[in-house]
Amino acid sequence: MPSFLSATLMLAIALAPTSGAADNPIANSFRETASAHSKALLAAAQAMPAEKYGFSPTPAQRTFDQLLVHIVSDSRITCSAIAGVAAGPEEKLAASDPKGKLVGALQSALAFCDSALAHVTDATLTDHVTYYDQPGLRVQALVGLVDDWADHYSQQAIYLRLNGILPPTAQKATTSSVAPARNSAADTHDGQRDFDFELGAWAIHIRRLVHPLTKSNEWVSPEGYTHLVRKVWDGRASLAELENDRPSRHFDGLMLRLYNPEPHQWSIYWGSSKTGVLDAPLVGQFRNGRGEFFVHDTYQGAAVLVRLVYSDITPTSFRTESSYSADGGTTWEPNLIQTFTREKK
Numbered sequence: 001m002p003s004f005l006s007a008t009l010m011l012a013i014a015l016a017p018t019s020g021a022a023d024n025p026i027a028n029s030f031r032e033t034a035s036a037h038s039k040a041l042l043a044a045a046q047a048m049p050a051e052k053y054g055f056s057p058t059p060a061q062r063t064f065d066q067l068l069v070h071i072v073s074d075s076r077i078t079c080s081a082i083a084g085v086a087a088g089p090e091e092k093l094a095a096s097d098p099k100g101k102l103v104g105a106l107q108s109a110l111a112f113c114d115s116a117l118a119h120v121t122d123a124t125l126t127d128h129v130t131y132y133d134q135p136g137l138r139v140q141a142l143v144g145l146v147d148d149w150a151d152h153y154s155q156q157a158i159y160l161r162l163n164g165i166l167p168p169t170a171q172k173a174t175t176s177s178v179a180p181a182r183n184s185a186a187d188t189h190d191g192q193r194d195f196d197f198e199l200g201a202w203a204i205h206i207r208r209l210v211h212p213l214t215k216s217n218e219w220v221s222p223e224g225y226t227h228l229v230r231k232v233w234d235g236r237a238s239l240a241e242l243e244n245d246r247p248s249r250h251f252d253g254l255m256l257r258l259y260n261p262e263p264h265q266w267s268i269y270w271g272s273s274k275t276g277v278l279d280a281p282l283v284g285q286f287r288n289g290r291g292e293f294f295v296h297d298t299y300q301g302a303a304v305l306v307r308l309v310y311s312d313i314t315p316t317s318f319r320t321e322s323s324y325s326a327d328g329g330t331t332w333e334p335n336l337i338q339t340f341t342r343e344k345k
Helices: 007-015 025-047 064-083 099-118 138-162 168-173 184-188
Strands: 128-131 134-137 200-209 225-232 237-244 252-260 265-272 282-287 290-299 302-314 317-325 333-342
Touching (some): 025 138, 064 099, 064 128, 064 138, 099 265, 099 290, 128 138, 138 168, 265 290
Antiparallel strands (some): 128 134, 200 225, 200 333, 225 237, 237 252, 252 265, 265 282, 282 290, 290 302, 302 317
């Protein structure tokens, strides 16, 4: 956690217009900078070979895998402060865990941070939050996040170079005929077509937890649901319609997904015929064929973090899992698991 706050940044906040909240130039600048650091952190973690995860330049320094554990922990604490929620207990993660688990944990922490940053506006920069158990301002957590991520990526880059591997950002800048950087696809990925796999009609197998966050293991599997998806605005949005073909239990719902090309993120809005309103959106993106989307909500009066994950995507099937976290994203309890199978055309 940094012990200072940029005077220049504070001056910019003081001079920022309060009436043009829709523009949010300062919050957008944070998002842009954090997004670049986030991609570099993940790409560096992927670039280091698994057999080199125990490497450190000297015995007094963290090993590469210890550094990743530290980044995950710091990111969750800092982004919980940015989101204004409790950080919860430390995630059970060890440097001895395999590369796949460590990279997955880092990816999840970065997606959580994406969600926290997505809801920041210039008007909320000076809101009071708890940051490392101390009272502070949201902007302090934002400065701390950008500062920490820049510092940790520089460490990753040094470790890679000491093992003869060009860091991702250096690869991105090269103009030689060397093969593209491992993260170049992610850096140039538009994201606008991320939901194209879902276009068409689907049958759904549903498993729903009846009493979430009560340690209950009672699941039900309602039947008869179908899922119809079409693209809108040439793919910059998509509309999914949910129906139940049983008249005695008829239910209509829709899911509207809107793509924001600046942060390369989707916002997912849910609405049902029962309420006639759209809920607050889940915000996130796809990385390496896996989509993670988050929103802060309440369940039975208690604050929860909601996560929706898209995975196991094939031309004829995919899976979604909705989970609640009552501890700021440290632990998750799945409550709705859906397997989609494409219907024959």
